[in-house]
Amino acid sequence: MRISIKILSITLVAIISALTAEAFTVRGRIVDNTLKDPVPGAIVTIASPDSTVIARGTSDGKGTFTVNVDSVTEQLIITVDATSYSRLSLSLSGAGSDIDLGSVAMSPSTIGLAEVTVSAKAVNRLTDRTILIPSAEEIKRAPGMMGLLNSLSFKSLELKVNSLTNTITINGQSAKILINGVQRRIEDLTALIPENIARVEYCSYPDVRYGACWVNIITVPVDKGGSVMAYLNPALTAKRTSQQVAASYRHGANEVSINYSGGFRDSDKEYSHKEEEYIGGGNATRLYYHGLPSTTIDRYNSLRIDYTRQPSDKRIFIASLLLDQHSQNQDEDTEVQEISSSYTERTSRDFKSLAPTFDLYYRENTSANGVMELNVTTSLSRGDYYRDIFNTTGYSDLNKINNTAWFIGGEALYSHRYSSVSTRYGIQYRFTNSDRKTTINNGNPIADDASSHVFYGYASIGGRLFDIGYSFAAGLRYNRVTSSMLRPSLTMSLNRYFGNDFSAGYQLQWQPSSPGLSRYSNVFTPVNELLYRTGNPDLKSTTTTSNRLSIQYGHGKFYASGEVFYRYVKRPIMNVYSYVDDPSSEIAGKFLMRPENCHNNRRIGMSLSMSVNNLLNHLSLAVWGGWGKYSTRGEGFRYEKCTWNADAQASFYWDTWTVNANFTLIPGYQLSTNSLSERSRFSSVDVSYRYRQWTFSASISQIFSKHGIRQRNWVLSSVHPEYSDYYLKNFANLVSIGVRYSLNFGKRLRKGNRSTSSYGIDSGVNITY
Structure with missing residues (x-):
């Protein structure tokens, strides 16, 4: 009898579980x-x-x-x-x-x-x-x-x-x-x-x-119908807001989509502290800048309109128009202290730019195993840039740059699958012209034009040999600015699974990169009373060689990932400082900052990450950690730095409620040629709730931080060593709320894969000084 009752109980539990399962x-x-x-x-x-x-x-x-x-x-x-x-x-x-x-x-x-x-x-x-x-x-x-x-x-x-x-x-x-x-x-x-x-x-x-x-x-796109989305994200403790509105509609082979995004920031608690030294001409001058409350007003707007025509899954045409607008007004106030005097100084930086971009893309399956892609992009950028300095000693310096930059580029790509391998063959071309006119202290405008031609051809092959997946790619890049540079590139990737839970991979990369157009300028621009800057028409391209060995493990709720890497940079570009003692020079007795190709940079490191997912069906935890050793070698100096970094993240969820927390435990450092910087600490707690088409959220960022967002940087130089400490107090304990509305309508149907070249234009202007 007891056995019958036990069997009946088990049966009832099984039936109830089956009925209540979703x-x-x-x-x-x-x-x-x-x-x-x-x-x-x-x-x-x-x-x-x-x-x-x-x-x-x-x-x-x-x-x-x-x-x-x-x-x-x-x-x-x-x-x-x-x-x-x-x-x-x-x-x-x-x-x-x-x-x-x-x-x-x-x-x-x-x-x-x-x-x-x-x-x-x-x-x-x-x-x-x-x-x-x-x-x-x-x-x-x-x-x-x-x-x-x-x-x-x-x-x-x-x-x-x-x-x-x-x-x-x-x-x-x-x-x-x-x-x-x-x-x-x-x-x-x-x-x-x-x-x-x-x-x-x-x-x-x-x-x-x-x-x-x-x-x-x-x-998962639509056959007839589309989607709409609207989002508003204002801050309650600072003058900052961002917003976005997007919509798309498809009928038959035609689709139209529009996307607007914008934002505004008005900060009045920015501080820039700096210590710098100028060593040359038999003297050493040391300056201390104590940051005073400074302001930045930043506005940006972006509008994108896309038209897509896809009569079948084998053919697609896309036309895109993008319009970017950005303006910024900044007043940086500091109290400057020398050995025997002190004074206050204001640096004002203002710029406004407008950049339209037009893009055409076409893709067609030319055969059962072949795909052809064609793309043309053109962009125009117009901007006015101002940088003024004046202080209580009577010194003033007014710089103005009027810039018009034009870019046109294209890409042709053919992909083909054979019996055991997949291949790609592509060629890219980019032409950029920057028309700059620099005016210094209301003098005559100085014409400073630059243009570049870049041709890039590449090919890749991928497949599987025994249990090892492989991918090999090679390219050849021709770049001409003031001189011609021809550089090859190489990428190799291997991976292998060991059972169901463990995999390993290896990547090798050998890749050249070219400096931006502003780096080639011959114009001497004053940075302050003692320092000028200029470009270098003789710059060469930089080559980066990277090796990376990675392992991944995943079983049930537990995931782990680790890697070791080595990166070597040949001819990295460094800002070299020197004292100008040539009496015939227009900046005699001043210091000059000029980009140069230095010897090399090296970095070796490792990282380990672990996570536990869906604990008790409501909690996920993750930690990231790493160690790295940087070394850089320039003219007359060598520097090494070892650094640790660590981050943690937790996410709690219940139904449509989510609480997510991120914290930087150890920020770590980054070394780029002769510039050492500390990673910004980041911390945030976000709470969100979804109700049908609505999402409501609230967040607090940079928790328990009196500095808000902080950036520290060291310039390594025997002529001009410098330490700077910038922080934005408006973002300390920043509280924001968000409201999002999203709605889908129409039947679901695939639209097909698409690919195109990158947007963006090198305006040839650098105002970060």
């Missing part, structure tokens, strides 16, 4: 990776991590599928099988509500590439990129795209998000932003709605095409 659906569309045609009859299997089959479904004639899932597990393994195609596997964690995978591309079974099979992990690491698929719960509670990426960073520790500065870094390097393969800006990313995201991809090393790491957001 059923959900997994849907998507299976397409051919090259032809973009639908793949009918594909079998979609959903299983638990122990290979227990939970549900199955089949794609229809349009390639779409819908699978109902009644059993909720912490992790789901989705496998797609189709005749003549390689099996594809994806891993989803935190499932519990409806999931839209968007378009799932399958490759013919004759192609044995690393990217054909995605390992059944929450973080899927391939040779050339890492794939992250947000869970339904992560999307449901995400306060916006930055919040969604922040949630994903707990599982992929190379990726870090800073909501205060609105930046994304990968392995400490700023990441290029791509949306469906199109290079965009951070404002375009924040305009997206989390529910529209199918997956996130990123490259953790500088790609041969872009010369930088990148993060690519793959969306």
Whole structure:
């Protein structure tokens, strides 16, 4: 009898659990990776991590599928099988509500590439990129795209998000932003709605095409209809606000989208302390600058309009118009103390600029395995820049620069898949012309024009050999400003999985870079009473060689990542200071700052990151730590610096509530040629709540900090050593609130991958002095 009651009890519990489990659906569309045609009859299997089959479904004639899932597990393994195609596997964690995978591309079974099979992990690491698929719960509670990426960073520790500065870094390097393969800006990313995201991809090393790491957001677009988004983020304890409004609508083959973003900051508690010394001419002059309350008024606005025409998945055309406006007014007040006197000084910096950009892009599948991409971009920048100094001793200095810069560039790219490898061949061209007129102390304008031509050709090949995925890329860059420079580039990446939980990778990079146009100027511009600056027409390109060995581990709720790296920079550009003792010089008896190619920079280091995800279904924790040793060698000096850094992050979530906290534990240092800087400490606590289409948030940043945002810098020089300490007190304990409204309407349908060259123009002007 007791046994019967026990069996009955277990049965009732099982029935009740089954009835109360939250059923959900997994849907998507299976397409051919090259032809973009639908793949009918594909079998979609959903299983638990122990290979227990939970549900199955089949794609229809349009390639779409819908699978109902009644059993909720912490992790789901989705496998797609189709005749003549390689099996594809994806891993989803935190499932519990409806999931839209968007378009799932399958490759013919004759192609044995690393990217054909995605390992059944929450973080899927391939040779050339890492794939992250947000869970339904992560999307449901995400306060916006930055919040969604922040949630994903707990599982992929190379990726870090800073909501205060609105930046994304990968392995400490700023990441290029791509949306469906199109290079965009951070404002375009924040305009997206989390529910529209199918997956996130990123490259953790500088790609041969872009010369930088990148993060690519793959969306689930619309066939008819679109989306709207509006966001307002004012500060309560400072005069600062940002806002954004975005909308898109698609009907048939045509889509129009518009995105406006802007911001305003009025700070009146900026302080700049500085100690500097001038050694030359048999004398040494030491100056102390005690920062007084200073002001900055900053305004920026950006408007983007896109038109897309896509008659089929095999062909797409995009026209984009971007308009940027930026103005800034700054008054920096200091009390200057010399050995025998003191005085007050004000430095005023004002600039305003307007820059329109127009971009055309075309993509077509030329064959079953070939894709052609063409892109043309042009941009114009007009700006007026002012820098005035006056002090109570009667000294004054007025500088004005009127600048017009024009840029045009283009790229042609052809990609082809063979039986066992994937290849890319591309060529880029960029022409930039900067027309500068510099006026010093109301004198005659000094013409200072510059132009550059850059040709860049590159090719890459990727695939899998035995158990090792590989990617090799090489490029050749020709750059002409005042002289011609021809430099090769090389990128190599290898990766291998060891079981289901452990993977290792190695990256090698050899990449040249060229200085900006302002570095070539011959004009002598006064910085203060003692110091002038100028450019150098004889500058050469810089070459960076990087080696990186990384390991990743993920099992259940625990993730860890570690790396060791070595970076060598040949001919880095350094600001060299000297005393001008030539009596025939127009600046005789003064000091001169001039950029020069110095010997080399070296950096060796290691890092370790760990995270625990979804503890008790409501908490995630992560820590990052690292050690590095910098060394730099210039004319007549050598300097070394060892540094540690550490950060921590915690996230607590319940239903649609999220509390996220970030703290810098040890800031660490960075050494660039002869400039040593301390990383800014960052701390914040954000609280957000989502209710249907509305998201409400509140945050406090730079907690318990009397300095707010602080930046410290040392100039290493035997002629002009300098220490500066800048801080923005307005951002100490900064309290902000946010309101976001987002709405989707229309049917979901894939739009296709896109790619284009970067936006931006080198105006040839440098006013950071």
